[in-house]
Amino acid sequence: MTVVKHTDADTRSSRAPSAPATSRRRIVIALLGLLVVVLAALSVSVGAYTLTPSDLVLTLIGQGSGSDNVIVFRLRLPRVVLGILAGAAFAIAGALFQTILRNDLASPDIIGISGGASVSAATAILVFGASGAIVSLSAFAGALVVAAAIYLLSWRDGVSGYRFVLIGVGVAFLIQSALGYLLTRGEVKEVSQALVWMVGGVGGAKWPDIAVLAGTLVVLLPLVAALAPRLRVLQLGDDTAGGLGVPVEATRLALVGIAVALCATATAFVGPIAFVAFVSAPIARRVVRDGSLALVPSALVGAALVVAADFLAQHALPGELQVPAGILTGVLGAPYLLWLLATTNKGDRSA
Amino acid sequence: MSRERLQGAEPAHTLEADGLSLAYDGREVIGDLDLTIPDGDVTVIVGANACGKSTLLRGIARLLRPSAGIVRLDDRQISTYPAKEFARVVGILPQSPIAPDGITVADLVGRGRHPHQGLFRSWSSADGAIVADAMAATSTTELAGRRVGELSGGQRQRVWVAMALAQDTDILLLDEPTTFLDVTHQIELLDLLAELNHTRKKTIVMVLHDLNLAARYAHHLVVMAHGEVVATGAPADVLTPELVQRAFGLESHIIPDPVCGTPMVIPIGRFHRPAPISY
Ligand SMILES: Nc1ncnc2c1ncn2[C@@H]1O[C@H](COP(=O)(O)OP(=O)(O)OP(=O)(O)O)[C@@H](O)[C@H]1O
Ligand SMILES: [Mg+2]
Numbered sequence: 050m051t052v053v054k055h056t057d058a059d060t061r062s063s064r065a066p067s068a069p070a071t072s073r074r075r076i077v078i079a080l081l082g083l084l085v086v087v088l089a090a091l092s093v094s095v096g097a098y099t100l101t102p103s104d105l106v107l108t109l110i111g112q113g114s115g116s117d118n119v120i121v122f123r124l125r126l127p128r129v130v131l132g133i134l135a136g137a138a139f140a141i142a143g144a145l146f147q148t149i150l151r152n153d154l155a156s157p158d159i160i161g162i163s164g165g166a167s168v169s170a171a172t173a174i175l176v177f178g179a180s181g182a183i184v185s186l187s188a189f190a191g192a193l194v195v196a197a198a199i200y201l202l203s204w205r206d207g208v209s210g211y212r213f214v215l216i217g218v219g220v221a222f223l224i225q226s227a228l229g230y231l232l233t234r235g236e237v238k239e240v241s242q243a244l245v246w247m248v249g250g251v252g253g254a255k256w257p258d259i260a261v262l263a264g265t266l267v268v269l270l271p272l273v274a275a276l277a278p279r280l281r282v283l284q285l286g287d288d289t290a291g292g293l294g295v296p297v298e299a300t301r302l303a304l305v306g307i308a309v310a311l312c313a314t315a316t317a318f319v320g321p322i323a324f325v326a327f328v329s330a331p332i333a334r335r336v337v338r339d340g341s342l343a344l345v346p347s348a349l350v351g352a353a354l355v356v357a358a359d360f361l362a363q364h365a366l367p368g369e370l371q372v373p374a375g376i377l378t379g380v381l382g383a384p385y386l387l388w389l390l391a392t393t394n395k396g397d398r399s400a
Numbered sequence: 401m402s403r404e405r406l407q408g409a410e411p412a413h414t415l416e417a418d419g420l421s422l423a424y425d426g427r428e429v430i431g432d433l434d435l436t437i438p439d440g441d442v443t444v445i446v447g448a449n450a451c452g453k454s455t456l457l458r459g460i461a462r463l464l465r466p467s468a469g470i471v472r473l474d475d476r477q478i479s480t481y482p483a484k485e486f487a488r489v490v491g492i493l494p495q496s497p498i499a500p501d502g503i504t505v506a507d508l509v510g511r512g513r514h515p516h517q518g519l520f521r522s523w524s525s526a527d528g529a530i531v532a533d534a535m536a537a538t539s540t541t542e543l544a545g546r547r548v549g550e551l552s553g554g555q556r557q558r559v560w561v562a563m564a565l566a567q568d569t570d571i572l573l574l575d576e577p578t579t580f581l582d583v584t585h586q587i588e589l590l591d592l593l594a595e596l597n598h599t600r601k602k603t604i605v606m607v608l609h610d611l612n613l614a615a616r617y618a619h620h621l622v623v624m625a626h627g628e629v630v631a632t633g634a635p636a637d638v639l640t641p642e643l644v645q646r647a648f649g650l651e652s653h654i655i656p657d658p659v660c661g662t663p664m665v666i667p668i669g670r671f672h673r674p675a676p677i678s679y
Contacts, residue, residue, distance in 0.1 A: 151498070205425060275519060282514045284503075288494035291463045293567065294487030294515035340503020340548075 324382020
């Protein structure tokens with residue numbers, strides 16, 4: 050083994066080390082992007098009145114007929130756009146949690162943060178008879194409070210992923226019983242309103258909601274991008290990251306804060322659509338499989354999941370049955386959760 | 401950068417601990433410890449399992465906040481350095497780093513460049529050259545495109561060392577860098593570190609379990625027991641049967657290493673065939 054001296058030839062031939070992996074990632078991103086576009090076009094076109102592709106294009110560029118305009122811009126497009134934004138927000142929130150805490154179970158919908166939103170929204174609906182924006186705000190606040198509580202409860206000279214997840218799962222159970230209590234005490238009509246909210250879906254999409262969610266993403270995603278290099282180093286373990294000059298606790302707190310804000314905002318508008326945060330990043334990472342954060346592929350998987358679930362929930366169920374998207378994502382996510390619980394710790398991935 | 405160093409411009413750093421105490425959850429593991437890392441030398445820390453070697457290394461790498469006392473780099477308390485500035489001078493290879501699922505060798509080694517990059521200074525050709533250099537030095541160049549999870553334990557360990565080298569610090573701390581390595585690769589790795597120390601004047605501090613290799617490669621030996629330093633100095637001055645007894649609870653003979661004359665510890669143990677030779 051010899052120590053190679055730097056030469057100009059070395060310098061010229063050097064390239065970013067992850068180049069081959071990057072090209073695979075690009076292909077995956079392109080394909081997933083295409084999938085989201087196709088699903089969105091289908092969702093906007095298909096329904097009681099089905100638009101032809103040319104009608105759709107004409108309407109989107111402002112040349113559509115009056116009725117087409119109403120169908121696209123008032124009825125169908127808001128659902129799709131809200132679904133894409135919320136799906137992406139859930140997916141990135143999940144990806145951040147799972148990476149920071151190094152545990153695939155550590156997504157906000159498993160560790161009680163979405164549950165915090167539900168309990169708070171259900172309280173607003175059942176106890177205070179609230180609706181609309183108040184419910185959204187309560188949900189947002191509930192998610193923040195529960196996240197802060199879990200963070201503080203699991204703090205002991207720093208936060209370990211394992212403790213965070215265990216405490217989070219405990220909190221999730223606590224929240225389930227609180228929800229059960231609220232629902233058994235409520236009035237039938239309000240209980241059904243709360244139940245629909247708790248399943249989660251994009252049925253109530255309105256452009257002002259979409260603007261708020263989009264604004265949140267515009268503020269938070271650049272922060273995620275700025276912290277991504279640190280997160281890539283944190284993937285190697287706390288000690289390695291600290292040794293490479295990453296302030297571990299501060300970075301973790303900042304990223305948890307961003308992830309909670311993403312998840313809480315999305316939940317406020319669409320409810321806790323089950324398992325989207327939980328499954329998106331693992332699916333994306335399994336496809337990309339290059340050790341990268343895969344945040345963009347995860348966001349696209351999340352968007353595709355919500356749009357597809359909403360489309361199927363509206364059109365594909367037997368007997369003209371229409372249900373919120375969260376029922377379908379729940380059907381997809383629950384078996385994955387079982388599988389993950391059954392296989393966790395069988396293979397040790399650390400070096 | 402390192403080119404100037406090769407031509408003899410020697411980096412001079414002081415790294416020292418003063419009354420250092422380190423604790424986990426209030427349970428003290430190391431108490432009131434003084435230690436000076438000699439600049440430009442290879443320092444090897446030895447001691448029984450759980451005596452606090454990794455903890456000490458983490459303390460001087462500022463991964464663990466002292467419960468008392470201070471650690472200084474160049475006469476300045478290490479906690480006052482900006483994180484990346486410190487990481488450009490002191491690097492550490494921890495005992496159990498984690499490789500993300502699916503990561504390639506080249507990507508992993510490249511992440512060692514983190515402290516040299518910033519929001520406005522991303523991957524440069526100089527980074528590429530240093531990474532290529534680190535991989536060549538550890539014989540991992542052929543593995544560049546392979547996934548870390550699919551390597552043998554020894555190959556993986558060399559990849560981690562390559563990542564630590566890519567960080568390109570004047571002081572390098574390594575926690576048991578020879579674990580998982582077969583005897584040839586152990587010697588190769590230690591030779592590499594000795595060479596880096598010799599040609600690039602890098603200060604090396606490492607934890608080793610093999611006392612004979614420690615004695616052979618260390619300029620400066622630090623022997624620990626129960627969270628305290630029980631002896632420091634040149635291996636030939638430090639390693640005695642009494643010390644081995646005290647630090648490891650092991651009865652031994654010490655003879656000169658036939659290759660380089662450094663002390664060689666021959667453990668006695670309870671079960672062995674009758675010795676044909678007496679020392
Ligand atoms: N993260 C931690 N939290 C709590 N206690 C710890 C932690 N890490 C180490 N310890 C304890 O501190 C003591 C010293 O551990 P340390 O890892 O420093 O030993 P070591 O000398 O490196 O041992 P080894 O040779 O086995 O690597 C042990 O009693 C250990 O149980
Ligand atoms: Mg150790």
